Amino acid sequence: MEPDPQALIAQARECLEGAYAPYSRFKVAAAVLDEQNRLFTGVNVENLSYGLSMCAERVAIYAAVAAGARRITAIAVTSSTAELLSPCGACRQVIAEFAAGDVPVYCDAPGMPHRWTVAELLPSGFAASRLGKG
Numbered sequence: 704m705e706p707d708p709q710a711l712i713a714q715a716r717e718c719l720e721g722a723y724a725p726y727s728r729f730k731v732a733a734a735v736l737d738e739q740n741r742l743f744t745g746v747n748v749e750n751l752s753y754g755l756s757m758c759a760e761r762v763a764i765y766a767a768v769a770a771g772a773r774r775i776t777a778i779a780v781t782s783s784t785a786e787l788l789s790p791c792g793a794c795r796q797v798i799a800e801f802a803a804g805d806v807p808v809y810c811d812a813p814g815m816p817h818r819w820t821v822a823e824l825l826p827s828g829f830a831a832s833r834l835g836k837g
């Protein structure tokens with residue numbers, strides 16, 4: 704059963720202040736659920752060497768994986784602006800590593816969160832079958 708999108712967005716928003724974004728001033732927070740319905744959150748963490756900055760989605764997913772999660776079942780993302788944010792390309796590939804195509808990705812927006820699926824965010828993505836692994 705899908706989680707309540709607004710509740711998952713609210714859980715992401717709870718950690719938004721912890722984002723470290725002194726360069727872009729654009730704070731992002733993500734919340735993910737794993738196959739045991741455990742919640743993990745993450746924020747973007749920037750670096751003076753800009754290219755080393757890490758997105759909130761990957762911080763949350765990597766925290767889940769470090770705790771033993773292997774399947775992500777829902778993702779929510781929010782930011783310090785009111786506008787709709789959609790995950791960057793690198794995050795989409797990482798999301799696809801751990802989440803099936805039908806997994807919902809809720810992105811905060813004025814009013815109701817926007818809902819994409821993983822497959823909608825990464826159509827024709829690089830698949831394990833290309834390496835003979837799936």
Ligand code: THU
Nearest residue numbers: 727729731747758759789790791
């Ligand atoms: N950012 C995220 O955390 N997630 C996204 O999906 C898009 C961008 C961060 C990276 C950087 O710290 C800031 O937002 C501006 O790009």
